Amino acid sequence: MDFKIIKFKNIKFKYENRLILNDLNLEIKKGDKLAIVGPSGEGKSTILKLLSKLITPVSGKIYVDNIDLNDISDDIWYENIGMLSQNTHIFNRSFIENIKIGKRNASDEEIKKAIKFSGLNKFVEKNGVDTLLGKNGLFLSGGERTRVALARIFLKNPKLLILDEPLEGVDKENESSILKNIDKFVKDKTVILVSHRFTILSLAKEFAILKDGKIIEKNKFKSMSKNGILKKYYQLELNNLKEFNR
Numbered sequence: 001m002d003f004k005i006i007k008f009k010n011i012k013f014k015y016e017n018r019l020i021l022n023d024l025n026l027e028i029k030k031g032d033k034l035a036i037v038g039p040s041g042e043g044k045s046t047i048l049k050l051l052s053k054l055i056t057p058v059s060g061k062i063y064v065d066n067i068d069l070n071d072i073s074d075d076i077w078y079e080n081i082g083m084l085s086q087n088t089h090i091f092n093r094s095f096i097e098n099i100k101i102g103k104r105n106a107s108d109e110e111i112k113k114a115i116k117f118s119g120l121n122k123f124v125e126k127n128g129v130d131t132l133l134g135k136n137g138l139f140l141s142g143g144e145r146t147r148v149a150l151a152r153i154f155l156k157n158p159k160l161l162i163l164d165e166p167l168e169g170v171d172k173e174n175e176s177s178i179l180k181n182i183d184k185f186v187k188d189k190t191v192i193l194v195s196h197r198f199t200i201l202s203l204a205k206e207f208a209i210l211k212d213g214k215i216i217e218k219n220k221f222k223s224m225s226k227n228g229i230l231k232k233y234y235q236l237e238l239n240n241l242k243e244f245n246r
């Protein structure tokens with residue numbers, strides 16, 4: 001799969017009777033790093049869920065290189081994409097088995113790199129790679145769960161990454177080094193992401209604003225309208241930081 005172009009065409013989506021996306025159109029080209037931003041509850045994660053094939057539109061279609069996403073089997077789709085969200089499934093197996101889900105035949109060297117990439121060195125030093133992670137990752141903290149998911153993605157090395165609050169639970173201390181790693185890792189990849197954290201939004205090169213179920217603006221930060229939602233958010237965040245550092 002090339003992922004030359006992904007097109008959302010006239011997408012409508014409803015949860016029960018509530019219309020969430022209303023004739024949404026969006027194009028993502030190979031190598032784009034796009035963040036979807038907009039008010040809380042507007043439907044940003046819903047867009048990522050549609051692209052992840054977890055839900056299907058009421059009408060409209062998603063095309064990947066002009067193929068209807070509905071016609072791409074789940075097996076093929078999940079082999080080709082990497083997803084990072086709060087819903088990562090952790091199996092009641094060892095740590096190493098859990099990260100090798102990304103690549104079953106990964107070499108020791110690749111595993112070492114994946115552990116470093118995702119900031120799991122300390123965890124491994126303390127617990128060893130054979131430690132059991134418990135039913136649905138019961139023995140992991142939120143941040144460790146996220147980092148296990150990251151290690152899997154690093155091993156899988158997919159061309160398309162779908163990131164929904166990708167560093168949820170990861171503390172500030174680890175956040176900046178992991179972000180730097182992700183930034184390098186995604187250089188040649190297509191990324192579509194949703195986050196409330198401005199540090200994470202820095203991974204994006206372009207922003208799409210979702211409002212009233214539609215993308216109302218899509219552009220680089222610099223070119224975004226001065227009174228647009230993104231710049232308002234950014235200003236709010238800066239003010240919050242100033243308050244915090246006072």
Ligand SMILES: Nc1ncnc2c1ncn2[C@@H]1O[C@H](COP(=O)(O)OP(=O)(O)OP(=O)(O)O)[C@@H](O)[C@H]1O
Nearest residue numbers: 015016020038039040041042043044045046047194
């Ligand atoms: N499974 C569900 N059943 C019913 N309603 C849902 C479901 N999941 C989400 N919703 C609703 O759909 C709307 C869009 O949700 P979504 O998670 O896509 O928003 P979002 O823009 O990502 O929000 P946030 O920025 O707060 O994470 C919200 O109002 C939410 O309450």
